[in-house]
Amino acid sequence: MKWRALAGAMIAALAVGGCAQGLGGGTYARTEARRAMTVQFGTIEAVRAVQLEGTKTPIGSVAGAAIGGIAGNTVGGGRGQAVATVIGAVAGGLAGSAVEEGATRQAGVEVTVRLDNDQFLAVVQADEGEGFRPGERVRVLRDAGTTRVSR
Incomplete structure (x- = not known):
């Protein structure tokens, strides 16, 4: 027994x-489907490996x-x-x-982006192998407190 x-x-x-x-940029919850998000464009200034507890x-x-x-x-x-x-x-x-x-626990990435309006934004997300590099153009998507960086 x-x-x-x-x-x-x-x-x-x-x-x-x-x-x-x-927690990655390409992972969405079911509740996020078919919801509008705010999209901004920018250039990556810095990328740093982090650890997500x-x-x-x-x-x-x-x-x-x-x-x-x-x-x-x-x-x-x-x-x-x-x-x-x-x-x-x-x-x-x-x-x-x-x-x-x-x-x-999982590997993450902190991506610092200079938005096209010259504001800076740092986003931490799971590292899904995107291989972000400084100087690369990216999209920043925001919705209800969730922000992600993607190509």
Whole structure:
């Protein structure tokens, strides 16, 4: 029975990686389809590689706590077993949260654009291999607080 619970918790932890929303310039949410966006044009002034932190949802903590609690429960007996279960759950929760954040972390790019109206704008988005370069002409698309750079 313990192994089934452990397997279920591990599957939940692995599923966390698929829950992250895309943060690249070419990734759109379904709700963004068929909505007008403001488009500005400009020239890239600078490009810098950045790291986008991973997600921090309760899923990683809960899955880790379940795995840690089950592992702790297999240690000792009586009162020692109860203490080991609690310690395992707490340590597992912390580890699960760290694993989730690390698994969903991704490379990003900070693109500084001089718009045609001479304003500067810096946009951070996931690096989807666009290979932006200084001097290149790009579009800046804006909608409801979301800004992205594309060709």
